[in-house]
Amino acid sequence: xxxxxxxxxxxxxxxxxxxxxxxxxxxxxxxxxxxxxxxxxxxxxxxxxxxxxxxxxxxxxxxxxxxxxxxxxxxxxxxxxxxxxxxxxxxxxxxxxxxxxxxxxxxxxxxxxxxxxxxxxxxxxxxxxxxxxxxxxxxxxxxxxxxxxxxxxxxxxxxxxxxxxxxxxxxxxxxxxxxxxxxxxxxxxxxxxxxxxxxxxxxxxxxxxxxxxxxxxxxxxxxxxxxxxxxxxxxxxxxxxxxxxxxxxxxxxxxxxxxxxxxxxxxxxxxxxxxxxxxxxxxxxxxxxxxxxxxxxxxxxxxxxxxxxxxxxxxxxxxxxxxxxxxxxxxxxxxxxxxxxxxxxxxxxxxxxxxxxxxxxxxxxxxxxxxxxxxxxxxxxxxxxxxxxxxxxxxxxxxxxxxxxxxxxxxxxxxxxxxxxxxxxxxxxxxxx
Numbered sequence: 038x039x040x041x042x043x044x045x046x047x048x049x050x051x052x053x054x055x056x057x058x059x060x061x062x063x064x065x066x067x068x069x070x071x072x073x074x075x076x077x078x079x080x081x082x083x084x085x086x087x088x089x090x091x092x093x094x095x096x097x098x099x100x101x102x103x104x105x106x107x108x109x110x111x112x113x114x115x116x117x118x119x120x121x122x123x124x125x126x127x128x129x130x131x132x133x134x135x136x137x138x139x140x141x142x143x144x145x146x147x148x149x150x151x152x153x154x155x156x157x158x159x160x161x162x163x164x165x166x167x168x169x170x171x172x173x174x175x176x177x178x179x180x181x182x183x184x185x186x187x188x189x190x191x192x193x194x195x196x197x198x199x200x201x202x203x204x205x206x207x208x209x210x211x212x213x214x215x216x217x218x219x220x221x222x223x224x225x226x227x228x229x230x231x232x233x234x235x236x237x238x239x240x241x242x243x244x245x246x247x248x249x250x251x252x253x254x255x256x257x258x259x260x261x262x263x264x265x266x267x268x269x270x271x272x273x274x275x276x277x278x279x280x281x282x283x284x285x286x287x288x289x290x291x292x293x294x295x296x297x298x299x300x301x302x303x304x305x306x307x308x309x310x311x312x313x314x315x316x317x318x319x320x321x322x323x324x325x326x327x328x329x330x331x332x333x334x335x336x337x338x339x340x341x342x343x344x345x346x347x348x349x350x351x352x353x354x355x356x357x358x359x360x361x362x363x364x365x366x367x368x369x370x371x372x373x374x375x376x377x378x379x380x381x382x383x384x385x386x387x388x389x390x391x392x393x394x395x396x397x398x399x400x401x402x403x404x405x406x407x408x409x410x411x412x413x414x415x416x417x418x419x420x421x422x423x424x425x426x427x428x429x430x431x432x433x434x435x436x437x438x439x440x441x442x443x444x445x446x447x448x449x450x451x452x453x454x455x456x457x458x459x460x461x462x463x464x465x466x467x468x469x470x
Contacts (some may be wrong), residue, residue, distance in 0.1 A: 041405075043061055043078060053094075065200060099197040106177060116142075126154070137185035137345045139341075143185040146188055152388050167355030171188040188353075200337040211332060217254060231268060235269065237255045239276060252468065268470050270319055278385070283412075286408040343360065366408075371436065381454050381455050395444050418458060421457075422453055
């Protein structure tokens with residue numbers, strides 16, 4: 038199947054037809070379009086961009102290469118949620134069971150770590166015995182019975198996205214807003230929820246570094262969802278310092294459990310309440326996001342999401358007793374303090390640097406113990422530092438060399454100044470419903 042004409046058209050700044058896009062995507066999945074041809078088309082899109090209609094057509098072409106879940110039998114309103122990736126972002130582990138406890142069904146397909154950002158599935162599977170590999174039938178049954186499922190992305194849903202993403206990664210075409218938007222939304226549309234909330238991160242620790250880029254991505258994804266008949270809202274949220282106080286798989290799972298028990302860090306709880314409020318609104322379970330957020334705040338304070346998380350863990354084969362002693366998920370570790378470079382007010386905790394340091398520490402200790410690696414923040418931006426450590430780095434026993442090197446990197450990520458910086462609001466903008 039020759040797609041030379043489509044490549045040339047996009048190379049010259051032309052607009053691809055729906056048929057050209059569909060033939061290219063389906064042909065790539067079937068093997069009729071070669072990697073070289075698809076790589077050329079992706080590079081042309083990267084350089085020339087895509088209009089809203091083209092991006093929507095690309096998204097639907099990817100959706101149509103696989104199964105599309107039918108949520109009509111799960112009962113009740115449905116809502117999905119996606120984050121574009123950050124450091125310390127464990128919101129799905131809090132928001133999904135919380136929203137389910139408030140009567141909305143939450144079918145959630147999540148991913149593993151990407152670059153300096155953590156992966157929800159890596160965090161969730163620190164629960165002993167838990168499986169994230171659910172067949173579509175088992176996934177739907179669990180959503181119906183428990184109200185929520187958090188599963189690894191299925192190869193049967195939008196398989197074109199997996200193949201195209203791998204090629205983008207090898208051809209330096211990842212950072213393209215039309216390609217990012219279609220990748221994210223193809224999976225959201227295939228899962229089938231009627232309401233979708235997108236958390237678009239912006240800042241030094243996000244893939245979108247500036248507000249203009251973040252808004253452009255948010256608008257592109259919302260437009261795709263609306264064209265497909267879904268109710269979609271995108272929250273643009275800041276990611277300059279890590280979210281919460283824990284970075285690392287087991288440590289973040291522990292913090293998510295503590296947050297569901299009403300004992301979480303203020304910044305994490307605030308964002309979870311915002312996301313949950315919008316999920317309730319797009320699902321039609323609250324008249325507007327403000328009312329939804331008020332309900333979420335009350336439920337979080339009362340610990341109403343914990344029983345739902347316990348039921349979800351049990352349904353996925355995990356040991357629900359982990360919720361009784363969450364700190365045991367981290368196990369026995371070595372700890373080293375990390376100090377800021379002097380006294381004053383903490384002015385920065387560079388999220389990307391922290392995420393990259395934790396990623397490299399995990400690689401150094403190997404797969405068997407990587408979940409134990411992490412950073413526990415003892416201070417947040419704006420706190421007064423008078424000789425105390427700003428963070429603690431943790432690693433499995435016996436990893437002293439890698440631990441020491443990570444402490445040095447974390448210390449370089451800390452900055453202090455004579456005055457506390459003005460606090461920036463977590464929410465930088467809202468696009469859509």
